[in-house]
Amino acid sequence: xxxxxxxxxxxxxxxxxxxxxxxxxxxxxxxxxxxxxxxxxxxxxxxxxxxxxxxxxxxxxxxxxxxxxxxxxxxxxxxxxxxxxxxxxxxxxxxxxxxxxxxxxxxxxxxxxxxxxxxxxxxxxxxxxxxxxxxxxxxxxxxxxxxxxxxxxxxxxxxxxxxxxxxxxxxxxxxxxxxxxxxxxxxxxxxxxxxxxxxxxxxxxxxxxxxxxxxxxxxxxxxxxxxxxxxxxxxxxxxxxxxxxxxxxxxxxxxxxxxxxxxxxxxxxxxxxxxxxxxxxxxxxxxxxxxxxxxxxxxxxxxxxxxxxxxxxxxxxxxxxxxxxxxxxxxxxxxxxxxxxxxxxxxxxxxxxxxxxxxxxxxxxxxxxxxxxxxxxxxxxxxxxxxxxxxxxxxxxxxxxxxxxxxxxxxxxxxxxxxxxxxxxxxxxxxxxxxxxxxxxxxxxxxxxxxxxxxxxxxxxxxxxxxxxxxxxxxxxxxxxxxxxxxxxxxxxxxxxxxxxxxxxxxxxxxxxxxxxxxxxxxxxxxxxxxxxxxxxxxxxxxxxxxxxxxxxxxxxxxxxxxxxxxxxxxxxxxxxxxxxxxxxxxxxxxxxxxxxxxxxxxxxxxxxxxxxxxxxxxxxxxxxxxxxxxxxxxxxxxxxxxxxxxxxxxxxxxxxxxxxxxxxxxxxxxxxxxxxxxxxxxxxxxxxxxxxxxxxxxxxxxxxxxxxxxxxxxxxxxxxxxxxxxxxxxxxxxxxxxxxxxxxxxxxxxxxx
Numbered sequence: 001x002x003x004x005x006x007x008x009x010x011x012x013x014x015x016x017x018x019x020x021x022x023x024x025x026x027x028x029x030x031x032x033x034x035x036x037x038x039x040x041x042x043x044x045x046x047x048x049x050x051x052x053x054x055x056x057x058x059x060x061x062x063x064x065x066x067x068x069x070x071x072x073x074x075x076x077x078x079x080x081x082x083x084x085x086x087x088x089x090x091x092x093x094x095x096x097x098x099x100x101x102x103x104x105x106x107x108x109x110x111x112x113x114x115x116x117x118x119x120x121x122x123x124x125x126x127x128x129x130x131x132x133x134x135x136x137x138x139x140x141x142x143x144x145x146x147x148x149x150x151x152x153x154x155x156x157x158x159x160x161x162x163x164x165x166x167x168x169x170x171x172x173x174x175x176x177x178x179x180x181x182x183x184x185x186x187x188x189x190x191x192x193x194x195x196x197x198x199x200x201x202x203x204x205x206x207x208x209x210x211x212x213x214x215x216x217x218x219x220x221x222x223x224x225x226x227x228x229x230x231x232x233x234x235x236x237x238x239x240x241x242x243x244x245x246x247x248x249x250x251x252x253x254x255x256x257x258x259x260x261x262x263x264x265x266x267x268x269x270x271x272x273x274x275x276x277x278x279x280x281x282x283x284x285x286x287x288x289x290x291x292x293x294x295x296x297x298x299x300x301x302x303x304x305x306x307x308x309x310x311x312x313x314x315x316x317x318x319x320x321x322x323x324x325x326x327x328x329x330x331x332x333x334x335x336x337x338x339x340x341x342x343x344x345x346x347x348x349x350x351x352x353x354x355x356x357x358x359x360x361x362x363x364x365x366x367x368x369x370x371x372x373x374x375x376x377x378x379x380x381x382x383x384x385x386x387x388x389x390x391x392x393x394x395x396x397x398x399x400x401x402x403x404x405x406x407x408x409x410x411x412x413x414x415x416x417x418x419x420x421x422x423x424x425x426x427x428x429x430x431x432x433x434x435x436x437x438x439x440x441x442x443x444x445x446x447x448x449x450x451x452x453x454x455x456x457x458x459x460x461x462x463x464x465x466x467x468x469x470x471x472x473x474x475x476x477x478x479x480x481x482x483x484x485x486x487x488x489x490x491x492x493x494x495x496x497x498x499x500x501x502x503x504x505x506x507x508x509x510x511x512x513x514x515x516x517x518x519x520x521x522x523x524x525x526x527x528x529x530x531x532x533x534x535x536x537x538x539x540x541x542x543x544x545x546x547x548x549x550x551x552x553x554x555x556x557x558x559x560x561x562x563x564x565x566x567x568x569x570x571x572x573x574x575x576x577x578x579x580x581x582x583x584x585x586x587x588x589x590x591x592x593x594x595x596x597x598x599x600x601x602x603x604x605x606x607x608x609x610x611x612x613x614x615x616x617x618x619x620x621x622x623x624x625x626x627x628x629x630x631x632x633x634x635x636x637x638x639x640x641x642x643x644x645x646x647x648x649x650x651x652x653x654x655x656x657x658x659x660x661x662x663x664x665x666x667x668x669x670x671x672x673x674x675x676x677x678x679x680x681x682x683x684x685x686x687x688x689x690x691x692x693x694x695x696x697x698x699x700x701x702x703x704x705x706x707x708x709x710x711x712x713x714x715x716x717x718x719x720x721x722x723x724x725x726x727x728x729x730x731x732x733x734x735x736x737x738x739x740x741x742x743x744x745x746x747x748x749x750x751x752x753x754x
Contacts, residue, residue: 008277008668013288015121015609024049024314025630026609028121028128030142030149033299033349035231036310037142037149039119039128043112045162046130048140048149049314050105050214052231053303056382057099057186059207063089064386071369074391075451083463090391091461098185099207100381102323104166104312105231106191106202106214110153111160112136121609123292126267127260142296143259144266147232148247151218152256153225161227163200163216165191167316181318194241199248203241210234215244219252226256270295274342275670276646279663280595283642286602289610290639294337295346297632303382304350305334307631311611320629325380328393328456329533332402333576333633336542336583336640339413340647342673351410354403355423357384358430361400365434368395373434374427375400378456390461392454397438400431401477405542408484412650415677415698417491425488429497432485435478436504443469447509450474455521455535467522472511476539479508511539517553518560519546527564530572532625534580537561541583548589549651558588573623574614575605576634582641586648586659594645595661601638610635647682649674653703653729656682656692676700682707691743696734704730704742711744 020042021027027038027049036051063069068089077085117131127141136155143150153159168183169190191202199217206212211234218227228251232240251259274291278284297309306325313319325331331350338347358374360383365375368386377386378394388394404427410416411424439448452466455473459465482505489498512523520526521536539545540561546554562584570577578601585594602610604618612634615625645659646669654674660667668683677697683690689707696702696719706713706728713730717723719738724731732740 008275008284008670009124009271009288011122011124013285014123015119015289017119017608020116020119021609025611025613025628026607027311028119028140029293029296029311029609029611030126030128030140031296031310032142032144032147033297033302033310033346035142035147035149036296036312037140038311038314039130039140041109042116043110043114043132043136045109045111046138047314048108048110048151048229049311050107050149050229050231051310051312052105052147052212052233053306053310054235054382055103055105055212055231055233056210057101057103057207058210058381058383058385059099061093061097061100061386061388063093064388069368071395071397071451074395078452078466081463086391087461090388090394094379094388094394098181098183098187098318100322100324100385100387101186101318102306102308102312102382103168103183103186103206104314104319105212106166106204107164107314108151108216108229109162109164110138110151111162112155113157114155123288124267124271125260125264126292126296139256141260141263143251144263146247146251146259148228148230148251148259150251150256150259151225151227151229153227154223155225156223159218159220159225161200161216161218163193163202163214163229165193165202165204165214168204168206183316183318185318199245201241201245211240213241213244215241215248217245217248217252226252228252267295270343274672276642277668278642279665279667280599282602283595283598286598286606286610287639287642290337290635291341291343293610293632293635294341294343294639298335298338298346298349300345300348300352302349304331304353305632305636306331307633309632311630313630320631322387324387325382325384326378327376327380327399327403328378328396329535329576330631330633332406332542333580333637333640335406335636337636337643339409340643340649340672340674341639342671342679344410344414344673347406347410351407351423354384354406355427358427360384362430365400369397369434369438371434371437373432373437374430375434375438376403390457390465392452392461392465393456396454396456396474397450397452398435398474398477398481401435401481402538404428404431404481404484405477408488411488412675413673413677415700420488421492425485425492428481428485428488432481432501432504435481439478439508443509445509448478448504448507449509453522455533457533458521458527458531458535467525469512469523470509471522471536472519473521473535473538475508475511476543476545479505479539480543480545482508513557514560516560516563517556518564519557527568530568530570532572532574532577534565534577534584537584541580541587544587544650547651548587549653555588558584562588562590562593570622571624574625574634575601575612575616576614576631576637578605578622579612579634579637579641582638583644586641586644589659591645591660591664592662594641594659595664598638598642601634605634612638643672647672647674647680649676649678653705654678654680654694655705656680656707657684657689660684662687676702678702689744691741693739693741695740696736696738699734699736699738702732702734702740704732706730708742708744714743716741
């Protein structure tokens, strides 16, 4: 086995098409967090669908500024049985209006006088390459560091190109279905197109003065045609067309090859952050594809990943679910993998945005709930303002708590005390202040509860979606939040605040469980049917309130929860359900179940470019959902689950290979990140762990669950003040930069003795 795990990234991990992708959602994806592109088509034409992630229609929702738009009124209408009024105000408002919404940036069309050969996406260099007949070769990339895309075509034939604006103008077309709305419904004028010798451009005006421009320029030298494009918006100045033109002209002066050097360097650094080598090549490839998409979709300084990231629909319609920020699952799952994959910097795109949009959320919390502290709309636009949707989860009282969990995770994995002091604890404190205020009402047992409690997306948008008692979804988030706020206050020596949060936590009820220990949806309400959203299991994953290492009672609950999912079946699951199951199974230390779920996700719920398309595309009956709206959360949740199979640290101890199938005898991972800012690498051969190496970024106590069984370990430690065995754990007291190398002695003897 090759123990140099960085070399595990191979050409076969990328995409290769022997037949052309003929729809935008199967295109080769390129991106840098701000700009995105999808390369597709057979050359007649070859299409490059364009996106910029901050292009939004941000019109306000008028109904959300009416006197009826309050939590108090919502509770009153629920008590009085006026469900149709709730539906009208919250969900129908979302469905009947085209905006607010994410909007596309247009398309480049290149017409070639040659037949399609093949198309490839190289993950290492983040570059698409295509071959056509008559020696025509095309390379395309979106620059890793600059808001430009670049094209190079080697061809003996002349190149014909068009720049096409999105079809905003024209007559309003009829609405196609509840979630299919033509772009014309936004009411924009047609784009203003301009062109000249070697360039084409357009400027598109949108809502209330917002406008953007796309500029495409090219030059020809012999048989080589080089081009570049950029998308600029009015957020960058009064003349976005001039901004885009300047960027493109600078690229054309430098040339394709020179521009590719820093681009490749960035991606080389990215790939060296972590790597895996797995015996299941389907799962291994899927992990690398997800890491690629995450690096292309999430960058600090750009908007965080929404439903489609930088690859918005190019079909003349408003994107599925408006391409918005769904905080009842989608945004949270999208950022699960960044922590243990050692991509904290890219993950900060999400946390920076949540922090920077707090003022909107504070205003909304006060206006809608009439309470102090911080909550966040469950369905939101680019500024984290509410859009609407299913009333109970688009206006849930615990959305802010789930988002606060990501601040907590960043602290736990980074051990950055400045982040703890300046961002993590303040965000959790504000969220906990709101939840404490909204749960002042007591239930019949004298415990805190919520006036309205739901479990996304159980019972869809019907009256019974509101449960008579607090759901385990809401309860898990609330109990976690108060406990975490107390923990972080204690880390900052704020003893009075820590005691306050512990006191409030003590006033919350216990979880509702069945006789077999399984988590119910709510008291007296077991999961009644197959369902895509595992909201009732939040306490197991991601919150870790029930952990395998906590003992038999916790294990009983975890196993009973998985058994219930088996009984109800997968008929009503989406792809992200299988991705979430990878994580849940890994937490249950069931590698076989986790690997099976990951492989089903990769082979049945992804298009050939690896995009998660929600519905089952395999024809094997894994789900009754067979549609194909593309969203990213399933992709990234799957990557997180694969990492959970290889490394877990949420229980206070680092555990390597905690949930791998018995048949996985030889595998390895390199520099996955554990809580406490420890970078861990491990190799397993012949079914036994051969070596574990970890580096401490910040110092502190590292506890490693014994990975060698009864085999004594050889330890080579640098920068360690103390090391000892405590039961089945190795304990190291580390200085910053400490490095510990461990090998099983029998393995070492086999390799090094004469």
